[in-house]
């Protein structure tokens with residue numbers, strides 16, 4: 155019997171001073187196995203501790219960490235889980251050892267740190283535990299993976315940034331592509347073929363019914379705190395666009 159919960163919900167927030175990097179981090183419990191999918195940015199470390207504590211868990215209780223990819227906002231807290239086996243795709247791990255210097259989301263020290271942990275390289279079809287397997291979904295990054303959970307009647311896909319938001323379905327593309335547009339498009343098609351329920355990297359979980367995205371759970375609001383005291387920003391502007399531009403500035407796959 156599987157249980158899937160979101161520990162920290164993802165948001166697709168950005169600013170003219172950079173992205174917030176709030177990724178979705180989920181806890182999957184299968185039998186006695188506690189599996190964490192993505193660990194999130196260090197800015198949310200305390201929120202992650204709290205979410206685990208609310209479930210009477212500490213970081214030492216996590217048996218397996220699956221990293222969808224090695225962007226900072228998905229893997230920065232991996233050091234908190236020294237007991238866990240760390241699952242990552244070999245292509246992703248290789249790339250992270252020497253990332254392109256224009257790739258603002260990957261850093262060499264991520265690979266160096268994970269190399270000191272109990273790393274295990276996984277690829278297409280590998281079974282993690284009963285009912286949980288790896289699906290290769292490259293494009294957003296070179297070695298991106300997603301996690302397929304097969305329940306009694308239904309398949310769920312923890313999609314990471316191969317499908318960062320609900321809008322990915324209508325665009326046919328994630329909104330940031332660091333490796334290849336064609337691979338990214340193929341990965342979206344593959345995911346929609348496999349599953350109807352998605353846990354995106356930077357959005358609430360949703361069910362796809364026909365063309366319609368029905369969110370399942372998660373916060374619809376986010377509060378930003380600010381103060382004018384001490385020379386801080388005196389105002390904030392919040393701009394919401396109906397559509398999201400697909401950023402391909404960092405595409406790297408050789409033509």
Ligand SMILES: [Zn+2]
Nearest residue numbers: 223225259315
């Ligand atoms: Zn990413």
